[in-house]
Amino acid sequence: MRRPEIAVIKGDGIGVDVTDATLAVVDAACAAAGAETPSYVEIGAGAGHYAAHGRDIEEGGEERAGEADAIFLGAIGLPSVRHRDGTEISPHLRLRDRYGLYAGVRPIKAYPNAPQRLADPRAAGIDMVVLRESTEGLFYSAAVHGRSEVIGDSEVRETLRVSRATTEKLHAFAFRLARKRRERGKRGRVTCVDKANVFTAMAFFRKIFDEVKADFPDVETGYNYVDAMALDMVRRPWEFDVMVMENMFGDILSDLGGGLVGGMGMAACAEIGDTTGLFQPAHGSAPDIMGEDKANPLAAILSGALMLEYLGETLDQPQLAAAAERIEAAVEAGFAANRLRPMEFGGDMGTRAITDAVLAGLDMAAEAR
Ligand SMILES: NC(=O)c1ccc[n+]([C@@H]2O[C@H](COP(=O)([O-])OP(=O)(O)OC[C@H]3O[C@@H](n4cnc5c(N)ncnc54)[C@H](O)[C@@H]3O)[C@@H](O)[C@H]2O)c1
Ligand SMILES: CC(C)[C@H](C(=O)O)[C@@H](O)C(=O)O
Ligand SMILES: [Mg+2]
Numbered sequence: 001m002r003r004p005e006i007a008v009i010k011g012d013g014i015g016v017d018v019t020d021a022t023l024a025v026v027d028a029a030c031a032a033a034g035a036e037t038p039s040y041v042e043i044g045a046g047a048g049h050y051a052a053h054g055r056d057i058e059e060g061g062e063e064r065a066g067e068a069d070a071i072f073l074g075a076i077g078l079p080s081v082r083h084r085d086g087t088e089i090s091p092h093l094r095l096r097d098r099y100g101l102y103a104g105v106r107p108i109k110a111y112p113n114a115p116q117r118l119a120d121p122r123a124a125g126i127d128m129v130v131l132r133e134s135t136e137g138l139f140y141s142a143a144v145h146g147r148s149e150v151i152g153d154s155e156v157r158e159t160l161r162v163s164r165a166t167t168e169k170l171h172a173f174a175f176r177l178a179r180k181r182r183e184r185g186k187r188g189r190v191t192c193v194d195k196a197n198v199f200t201a202m203a204f205f206r207k208i209f210d211e212v213k214a215d216f217p218d219v220e221t222g223y224n225y226v227d228a229m230a231l232d233m234v235r236r237p238w239e240f241d242v243m244v245m246e247n248m249f250g251d252i253l254s255d256l257g258g259g260l261v262g263g264m265g266m267a268a269c270a271e272i273g274d275t276t277g278l279f280q281p282a283h284g285s286a287p288d289i290m291g292e293d294k295a296n297p298l299a300a301i302l303s304g305a306l307m308l309e310y311l312g313e314t315l316d317q318p319q320l321a322a323a324a325e326r327i328e329a330a331v332e333a334g335f336a337a338n339r340l341r342p343m344e345f346g347g348d349m350g351t352r353a354i355t356d357a358v359l360a361g362l363d364m365a366a367e368a369r
Contacts, residue, residue, distance in 0.1 A: 007043055007067075008041065024359065026323070026327075032323070071095065072307060074285075077089060085150070105132075106129060106254040106282055109127045114345065130257055131245065133250065174244040181242065190213075192205075193224050194223075233253060263342075265296025270307070294344075308321065330358050339357050
């Protein structure tokens, strides 16, 4: 068994704290599960890096990130540091573009005792995934800074791109994910979320969905226009499972999903491509709470679990997948026993306290074996 190598970009604001928390939990979970502990290569990037060095990622950083077995990212961006055109520093978009990280997996799960924000008791059963295409859609121009079409000071045009090659892979990923989830006792259904009533590109997205669907006749499917999807995510979110969608829609609906189950500190994310994966919480640098030990590190920690699951598969080391399961079990059990009470939703525990409680939960799981 070889040690997995992880490229780590801590980034800005709370990104640094939640990354430190995650690496501590990943190491402990690997040790408890008898897996190889990863080695880490840190790469400087972000708004702070840009302000200090005039570039958004250290020289050679983009290449080194792709050479590792996976990339872990805290959060990048500070509203105070911008390009001249007003956009923020986001080398992360280039990494998605460069490494073709098309499958943005953003789970939305209600944990016991965490506030569900919805009065209906069925909200306790929320367990779905926003599968966000992450390289094209309306982010196509934004992915590489300067790709937008700027016509003097009178007009700006952005391209919404839907390519057959990426969309086929995305939908196949959605169906495989639904099957995997069904094997784990979840609903295992795929909803195609689009705006096929208006946009030719979205009708194309749906057409490819139907083509790919023919290869997965055992998987139940549904359709929803994105505006109605926003409604249904509030009205009956417990009925959905995998929801596959264009990039911008996924950006927006994954925050809505985070809000449903407590907040962005619960919003994990994996961005998977053919040759590597990038793992990050879906939240940002949270300048309003940075440096105060108030951030909920669970979105990052659960992203760390997604990373171990991915490494278990890609490196064929089941012990890494066992470490991932151990983290998920510690979070689930921690909430059930009321040992995880994030300040984010009215509790008394900040970043360090939550991290310690998850670490203790891993030990309990190890002792129970
Ligand atoms: N993946 C990323 O790197 C990423 C994602 C989103 C935003 N950003 C950047 O982050 C900066 C701030 O953006 P924003 O304020 O729109 O979004 P944000 O996600 O940073 O914060 C939104 C709200 O959620 C809260 N929040 C976020 N994460 C939390 C956590 N772990 N625990 C507790 N509360 C949490 C914040 O305090 C804030 O009230 C911007 O520069 C933006 O571009 C980066
Ligand atoms: C900060 C930004 C580049 C990023 C995105 O829009 O994709 C973030 O909002 C996310 O959801 O990961
Ligand atoms: Mg976002």
